[in-house]
Amino acid sequence: MKNKIKVFRAMRDMTQEELAEKISVTRRTINSIERGKYNPSIEVAYRIARTFNVTIEEVFCFDEDSGDQS
Known part of the structure; x- marks a missing residue:
């Protein structure tokens, strides 16, 4: 599934670690x-x-054309 997490993190100057901590x-x-x-x-x-x-x-x-059913 495609996402914009990296974009939203960049807009808030947030690292992956910081986001991970916030959402457990x-x-x-x-x-x-x-x-x-x-x-x-x-x-x-x-x-x-x-x-x-x-x-x-x-x-x-959600990209229906991706064929990824996971």
């Missing part, structure tokens, strides 16, 4: 989500969106 996950999890290697649970997606004060849809974009 590891930096490795944030890295994997940013790279599209891991799709977050709805709870984690909500916490990410809430941290940036935006909707989940503003952060994440």
